[in-house]
Amino acid sequence: MKRLVISICILVFIAALSVGSVVMIKLGNEQLGELVESTEQAYLSGGDTKKALDELESFWDKYYLALSYFSAEPTMADMTRAVKKLPDLYKAGSDDFLAELNSIKHWSKLLYDTQFPDLSSIF
Amino acid sequence: MFIVFFRAVILYLIIVGGVRLMGKRQLGELQPSELVVTVLLSNIATLPVENTGIPMLMGIIPIFTLVSLDVILSHLLMRFRPLRKAMCGCAKIVISGGRIDQKVLRDLRFSVDDLMQSLRSQQVFDIAQVQLAVVETTGQISVYQKQPFQPATCKDLKIKGESADPPQLVIDSGRVVEGALTSLGFDDKWLQSTLASKGLRTKDVFIMTCTKDAQTSIIPFERKAAGR
Numbered sequence: 001m002k003r004l005v006i007s008i009c010i011l012v013f014i015a016a017l018s019v020g021s022v023v024m025i026k027l028g029n030e031q032l033g034e035l036v037e038s039t040e041q042a043y044l045s046g047g048d049t050k051k052a053l054d055e056l057e058s059f060w061d062k063y064y065l066a067l068s069y070f071s072a073e074p075t076m077a078d079m080t081r082a083v084k085k086l087p088d089l090y091k092a093g094s095d096d097f098l099a100e101l102n103s104i105k106h107w108s109k110l111l112y113d114t115q116f117p118d119l120s121s122i123f
Numbered sequence: 124m125f126i127v128f129f130r131a132v133i134l135y136l137i138i139v140g141g142v143r144l145m146g147k148r149q150l151g152e153l154q155p156s157e158l159v160v161t162v163l164l165s166n167i168a169t170l171p172v173e174n175t176g177i178p179m180l181m182g183i184i185p186i187f188t189l190v191s192l193d194v195i196l197s198h199l200l201m202r203f204r205p206l207r208k209a210m211c212g213c214a215k216i217v218i219s220g221g222r223i224d225q226k227v228l229r230d231l232r233f234s235v236d237d238l239m240q241s242l243r244s245q246q247v248f249d250i251a252q253v254q255l256a257v258v259e260t261t262g263q264i265s266v267y268q269k270q271p272f273q274p275a276t277c278k279d280l281k282i283k284g285e286s287a288d289p290p291q292l293v294i295d296s297g298r299v300v301e302g303a304l305t306s307l308g309f310d311d312k313w314l315q316s317t318l319a320s321k322g323l324r325t326k327d328v329f330i331m332t333c334t335k336d337a338q339t340s341i342i343p344f345e346r347k348a349a350g351r
Contacts (some may be wrong), residue, residue, distance in 0.1 A: 010191045
């Protein structure tokens with residue numbers, strides 16, 4: 001009976017951890033989306049884009065570390081590459097700047113979709 | 124390199140803990156569900172060790188999930204007979220009254236060689252000696268021999284004898300085995316006096332066994348024995 005109780009506790013803990021990880025990704029993505037939006041707004045309106053980029057980069061570094069405990073998706077490497085490219089693209093005044101910001105939004109949605117347990121992600 | 128080392132150590136401890144949680148049955152003969160869990164565990168455990176890009180949690184979570192499910196399933200199997208039959212199958216009689224049931228043998232996909240091999244492993248070399256043979260859910264065959272071929276017992280030979288427990292290990296490598304003296308009905312004082320009468324201390328003894336009627340067998344450490 002002791003083993004049964006331990007096993008049920010372990011399963012409950014794993015279920016809680018799994019739900020926690022999905023919630024963490026959802027909240028993290030929302031925050032990331034807001035930072036990407038504010039960077040985009042700053043860039044388009046001629047605001048302080050550099051500050052917005054620093055905030056975005058600093059948030060991503062922390063968020064990536066937290067994500068790496070739960071996921072090994074290649075999407076995360078793509079997102080890191082895009083975030084790290086942004087300052088150089090901004091300095092060069094490249095048109096790809098906005099495209100990279102959009103791709104970060106797309107990849108963050110993809111990351112959430114791969115972690116959310118629905119039929120398409122399970123099978 | 125260090126990451127692989129640490130991961131291997133952590134997963135080793137987790138797997139040992141997991142198998143311990145599954146209980147002693149896992150270490151003996153495996154039921155189908157237990158075999159599946161054991162095979163899966165060994166595969167899953169190697170993934171985060173081989174590939175450092177995979178988070179440790181990706182290995183730990185499935186291991187604990189499988190182990191926990193196995194424990195819960197085994198409790199359910201104990202409680203619900205139909206479920207047990209569905210998951211583990213049931214024992215099948217392959218030889219009854221000395222006759223092989225060929226249909227059951229075919230259903231089990233047991234060849235005659237398999238059957239003969241299992242009989243030989245139980246020291247039965249002539250199928251004519253078998254009264255009943257049952258294929259257990261673990262795949263092992265249990266054999267009941269015809270009366271004339273069964274080993275003679277004390278009862279058959281009308282020899283009277285008392286049933287007594289076998290000797291119990293009391294000292295192992297210089298240390299008293301916990302609970303052994305109590306279960307035999309002795310105490311530490313008795314042990315010390317018994318050892319003292321032979322000129323020994325607890326730490327000098329490699330193995331000591333004892334029965335309930337105080338019959339002891341003592342093997343001292345070799346260095347001590349050589350000194351005597």
